[in-house]
Amino acid sequence: MARSGFVYSPVQAKAVFAHFMVGNAANFSLSDWETDIRLARDAHIDAFALNIGNGTFANTTSLSHAFSAANNLGAAFKLFFSFDYAGNGDWDKEDVIDLLNEYGTDAAYYKVGSQPFVSTFEGPHCAEDWIEIKKETNCYFVPSWSSLGAKAAVEAGPVDGLFSWGAWPEGPNNMNTQVDASYLYFLEKKAYMMPVSPWFFTNMPSYHKNWLWRGDDLWHDRWQQVQFFQPDFVEIISWNDFGESHYIGPTHSSEYTTFALGKSPYNYADSMPHDGWRLFLPYLIDTYKNGIASITEEGLVTWHRLQPASSCTTGNTTGNAASELQSKYAPSEIVQDRIFYSALLASDATVTVTIGGVVQSGSWEHVPADGVGIYHGSVPFNDNLGDVVVRVWRNSEIVVEVRGATLNTACTDDIENWNAFVSADSSGKTMDDPVQPSLPISQQVCVDGFGLDDDAGLCSFACSFGCCPVGTCTCTALGPQPAYPQEPPQHHVCPGSSTGNNFGGTLLDLCDFTCNLGHCPDACPNSTTTSSSGAPAQGIPTQINSSPAETGTSNDRQKNLATRCTYTSMLWILPLVTYLYSYWL
Template sequence: MVGNAANYTSNDWKKDISLAREAQIDAFALNIAYKEPNIASSLPTAFSAAAAMGFDMFFSFDYAGNGAWPKDEVDSLLAKYAAHTAYFKYNGKSLVSTFEGPDSADDWIDLKNDHNVFFIPDWSSLGAKEALKRGGGVADGLFSWAAWPWGAQDMDTYTDASYLQYLNGKPYMMPISPWFFTNLPGYNKNWLWRGDSLWYDRWVQASYNKTSADLIDNTQFVEIISWNDYGESHYIGPLHDKAMEAFTIGKGPSNFAKDMPHDGWRLFLPYVISLFKWGTATITQEGLTAWYRLSPGAACASTGTTGNTASQLQIEFAPHEVVQDKIFFSALLTSEATISVTVGGVPQAGASWTYKPDDHIGIYHGSVPFSGTGAVVVTLSRNGATIARVDGKAIESVCTSSLYNAWVGSATVSGSVYASPSLSISKQACVNGTGVNNFAGLCGFACEYGYCPATACTCRQMGKAVKEPPATGVIGYPISGESASYSGLCAYNCNHGYCPSGACGTTEVPLTIPDVSDFSPPACRAGTGTGALAGLCSFSCTYG
């Protein structure tokens, strides 16, 4: 967010770049909104610092923040920077992205040609199919902003699959974000999406996207949202006191980023980025990361925050119905270790690993519900000896000034190690997956044995392939009223001994073409309001 960097000096840029390079990040996407007052002063400083550090930048033109960018203004910035030595290139072209702006798609026909641009916009408001049509197909690839789950669900990959399906081999920029909470009335924003295990889940999903057999995968890029967007709580960069203007301009009830570091989320980035890029990675130092909110979800009920947001045509919930009152932890290890958690000195029962890597080498992840108040201590031990410890901020029973933001801490294990998983990503299979609604059981069974179609299921864990149950010879089909999305799963599952009558049968029947995707979350189809709002609500609720 260049707007948040208005007071950055060259040294500030260099410090951030140094941290990004340590995390194996290749470039900063520079989000710039039209008429942002510091563009003229910040961009020269940023590019100069990047050039000095051997780092890259690229533009992400924000068409939503202050309105659409005029074509001539974009042209001027590209003329000045697209050929810069520190501008990120892809296949010899200067990569440019956007945040929205599909109504300006035609501008990019000339802009691409004039400045040798590889254009990969975020036009998520349209979806992948319609986005690819804009400007006569001007997009060379697409970036999605769908980085957060709906309601009380964990993150799925249906939107990713939709993009990959329609892109049909064109590059996809996959979004990965650890968190989302904002309460900035000045920007008409006050909602959260579930964070919880999101940071772990999305990196697993990024690796699986590389191997899914039912799609032409070209997940060429991952964009982390974000480095320094403090007002939406998904920053992974360092805290800068001089970069907090959003809380004043946005009239926030507090600076909910203050004293809430997220640096720990960078600790394992070199490992997961290497897995994504090369399919394998080496552990040279073990470590532990832990994160949690500082109060129970129901404690901030008076702040007006919602889980989900009607501004995105989503059904809204009370926040405590969406977020989980848990302490989350991940560890990068070469052999298993024991995790334990205390709050106020009281052990939290049930702290354990939900996911363990094959060969015991890789990232372990888990969580524990918290109860009570006081300082949080997360400890990693082997053979009864502590090897890493995170001492975290205290959990309080009342709503804190951090509201629904996360506190993140990390610790490294002393001594160096050298170990890699025995199997590369390309030789692994899905061993744990799920699906929404009626797909949950089908995906849960099939994904365990490596058949986890990304168009219908979400893989939650990869590892050494599990031997399939013997084939039965039973040919399965979707039952009446279902779509082709069930076909592959019914065929596989019924042939391997799991043929649930609520989804599959052994008689082929005509398939239904649904008018709404089987994988879309629930949406409002009817509603009303009181008094003068009755008619307005009746009309708008019909459309979500």
């Protein structure tokens, strides 16, 4: 079975963008723009999505500098507009048309074919404007109308695709892909731009923003999900949004005005670099685009918070959005007191973590299928304080070492900083012969995954055997097709594999696959019947041993899937409404 098998064709060569807050760069010189563009280009990012608010005073100068810088550097790195309808009110359609016609033909403007690419942050109530805007500019339109959910957003206006803002998990959970699956389902052959973000913490009282969502393993996990989904586009949230702590670009003191405007109790981005999160982007992006990438130098990235979660006051920060629209948690229930690390390695190695001189043997929670690629893991603080040093070892020699920040209990004004400190380094040894994984992504399948609630046991088992239907399960690792414990009858196939869409139809369809491999958990309808080999088997439902066609028509299963996708497409609406509420007040 193919890795994901989605039936639509990419609109063009895949691309990765980074969300860039132009308002934060109001004081940027031409040289500043050139510096950031070089860094993004070196990370193999294709373009900045320039978030611009309506009527922002710095737009004219900032856009002129941005396009001049990109052209000065050869225009290989591109830019495009993401019109922000939440930050400073609605855009007038004539202003949108004027900006697109002014810059859309620029050599540095990102295009799909000959069409200038354009996105938004919200604005679905202005959807009808885009009928005329598209007519006047011939733009390729991929908005983020996430406040509607996927189904309503597709139906709202003349979109060529959609961008989801659902980049963070809810509550004390790791990220799943159900919202992504809903977008793919309702978009059909239109383009999907998948969000990727490493972190989220904000404390800006004047914007009514003071909450966090779980980061922790997110940067690693989300790129694994990208490799499985293979979306048309990926947008990283963000390059320079310091107020929400998900920046991967360099920190500039000139961009810190957001903390004064937000009346933050302290600057929680100052001296908190995130540059290390870019170190493996060339490998990750090349794998996403080309199906395979080469390792020329091994490296290590680590990240952690500066204080244990109970060290200081919370600063009134909540886990999840600070509104009754999303269940609230104490921040300590969301974040984990752990040192996180990822290593890009050409072969197996071990890892140790030292905190204040106390050495812990680390472990890898994710190991690439054939030992070539990105390894990932973490260790707990274990009440230790002091300097953090992470080392990767092979044959009793250090391959690469990274020194993080010092774990301590000293907080600014006794308020916990929920932001992350990121460190990274390469081994310093360039390989004579670059190393690649043995199989490209197109020849790999899911080999690990999880589901939610009643689907959990089913998904864990099915995904480990290459069957991870995206409407139900979340894939967390790829590899060669594992051998089945027993061959199922021909008609008992992975849900979606016969049609090539890999969405799956119902819980019963997934039970049909797993039960005939000998795994029939309580979530499946329970009865005693005969196994696929003809021998008595306890707990395999009678209907499971029938052809799927006998357990409901394909239209029934399609309706069930549509209902599930409609529900999951709504999962991000409540937290996003809260997120937007902070802008509208």
